[in-house]
Amino acid sequence: MTKQHAGPRTGPGVVPGKRHARARADGRPRSAYPYALYLPAAVVYLVIFLVPTVMAFYFALTRWTLFDSTFVGLQNFRDFLAEQNLRIGFQNTLVYAVVTSGLKVVLGLLLGVLLTSKLRLRGFLRSVVFFPVLVSTVAVGITFSVLLKPDTGLVNQALGLVGIDGRDWLGDATTALLSVALVDVWKGVGIATVIYIAGILSIPQDYYQAVAVDGGNAWHRFRHVTLPLSWPATYSVIILSFIGGLRTFDLIWTMTRGGPGFTSDTIASIIYKQYQAGFYGLSTAGNVLLFLVVTAIVVPLNYFLGKRQAAL
Template sequence: MTQASTPAATVAAATGPRAAPRSARLRTRGGGLINLLYLPAVLLFVVFTVYPLLSGVGFSFTDWDGYSPDRAFVALQNYLRLFQDDTFRLVLLNTFGYGIGSTVLQQLLGLALAVALDRPFRGRSAARAIIYLPVLVSPVIMGTMYYLLFQYNQGAFNDIVVLFGGARVAWLSDQTAAVAIIMVVNSLQFVGISMIIYLAGLQAIPTSYYEAAMLDGAGAWQRFTAITLPLLQPAFATSIVLNLIGGLKLFDVIKVMTGGGPGYTTNSVSTLIGVTYFENQSAGYASAMGIVLFIIIAIFTLALNALLNRRRLEQQ
């Protein structure tokens, strides 16, 4: 014996399953359209980032010269050769110097400028624009300008030294001096990025925090160390990672100012890759250098992010 159907059940059976609401259908259709709009960016990323990276990994296991169709597989020989190469070890130290040195300088200068320019005064906007302006200039132009300033015979700095009775200095012929100069030039060009990041962080800090600290008798330095620095942790993370990546892959300024010389003494890994690939016609070996540089940048970036995130969580 079957149970009698209710009127509601009869109506439901007659009309079939209830149609999805119009708003839900629109959301589903809109989500599909948004995903479709991502496609060009994904394709560009695959073509210009993923494919070159995978190709570089493949080339690093060959002795390809960069031109011929012959690509003999040599397994890990290129990587083993790297760690036995005195030139590569020197260049790797230079690269760490450019990356870490430039990053430290840019953080110190950028934070100092941000604190100074966060206070209202006449001409503040113009000062911010002037400091940020070098970021918009090509590194080649910036490097050429400083190369002319540091030239041995006609450089402005040597003219000043001679004016005060000193002897001309071969600024760019000494490895230590040249590496330091390149580091400073790179820092001065991109310090505007750090300044803007720190300015944004400073302006996000509520003024009530400083007012409460002043009521408690905290001085300027105490307010800076107890309020400003802890609350700038996200800005520190962003600025340090961006500056470090830029410093580790430094290329243009070195190429213009010293060409990597004298010898190979001021090269970074990026400039040495160009020399190895195009001048020495050793594309496989150059690819191995590129992969090592990629791994180094990835390790530094992940480690810094983990460290800064942990410190931020501890302070919360």
Template sequence: MTAIVEKSSARSRTRAAGPAGGKRAKSPYPHWFYLPAAIVYGVLFVIPTVTSFYFSLTRWNMFSSKFIGFENYVTFFKEPALVSGLTHTIIYAVVTSGLKVVLGLGLAVLLTSQIIGRGYLRSVVFFPVLVSTIGVGLTFTILMDPEDGLINQSLALIGIQGPGWLTDPSYALLSVALVDVWKGVGLATLIYIAGIVSIPQEYFEAARVDGASAWQNFRSIVLPLARPATFTVILLSLIGGLRSFDLIWAMTRGGPGFTSDVIASVIYKQYQAGFYGLSTAGNVVLFLLVTAIIFPLSRFLNSKEVDL
């Protein structure tokens, strides 16, 4: 069974190399065909990015700006609330992406098996993805109310004293992270389902002939051949977690205190307070954080995909 997977990987590498010994085929389109896309990319990404870098070095408002160098960055990293927001962002991204990978893979394996109502269950799992993030946040804020919330009332029926999910500093950030997982795991499941159903059935038939168990099928066939789907889920979940704002703002507004503040909510609070230069510096820090994590991780995962 392992030999079958290895042969498939060898054929994939041969196809990837191509008939020209690894040389990429020349594009049939003239270079000026790329000009419209380059203009849109430059206007919507390059120019705003460069402008943000410049204004992060200034003290500015709607009418004037004064160049102050790296003073905004020094202030950013001296403020405990800002640094804790950066830490919370990383924790939030790791927790949500890890749970989405594990739960998404488990649900995908279940929903690609021969179970009754498989199509309906797929729709149910994916439905939260379609719901407004603000709507989900407001709904769970009510459900997690420590006094009148349905969750704590249900726990009280079986003799369990429910915590203050959103009011206890120890639970607030992780509570929002769990809601984020509930809302986003459907997309991870969908990606995994696409990866699993694309696996040729010959592998499973050969495993069945060899007398492989369900666990052996999962470990030796599904896990290796669904690796591209895993990489996609990891990258999308990490990007979403690092940039998270709307769900946290709807549920806790960074509270209680600053215990569930992430860098995006800190940036928003600084902007509300009129510290435009400091909030712009925070945006640059967030941009560099996402780039520093996602770019090398993407290169690493892609290299692992080729060497599968």
């Protein structure tokens, strides 16, 4: 029986006698687009991110105003690290980031499961959940500052109707930071929910049908299909929420100004207070340190979560 040799491949996109169009001479895949098309994005990234970052590192080493600057080396960093409220601010920043990111993951997942079910009003409810994301953070902060007032706020009035004595949520050192964190979760959970909805809808229905064939109920579908296969969405929500929590400023400043006293200060609010006082070089050094802190925390976290995602 003679051995037949396959002839050259023919068909759309295949040129006989030549290598595939996307293969380079060294065997590596060729870029899908000419490099010139990447140039506008590279210019924007250079102007918007790289140049200001390099300038910030330089001005952190100076005492500067709008008109002149004096090089002082690392003195700004020493002064900022010697700030008496920095320890409280760093602790509050970590607590705030952990609480807000954790609640957004849990609530976002639960709402994502609910709003991808066969619920009659799910389209309307998706709009309701996402609506706070569209509202200005400053407007949200001002609104909740009024709602949480100890005497006239609607929150304490509503609690009074069921026999619960309200408290000064933003004026009490034990509740101020947590109150702001819960408002942050209310405003930002819509983004987490949208990410989870996209992740859940991308799960093939075959897995759910297999669980149904095995006699599984709704809990089994959630535990063995939705929860593990929505991990890419969980990964994204954790990273985005944690970065946002570490950099938080606007809601804290609008609702508490870091008070009462310094009990709800975060690193960003301490930096802003230095800027208000006219210590521009000191506040720039604080921003550089905040950038380094966020990088030092998020990069290992990203590596750990990405490693876990690859193992699934």
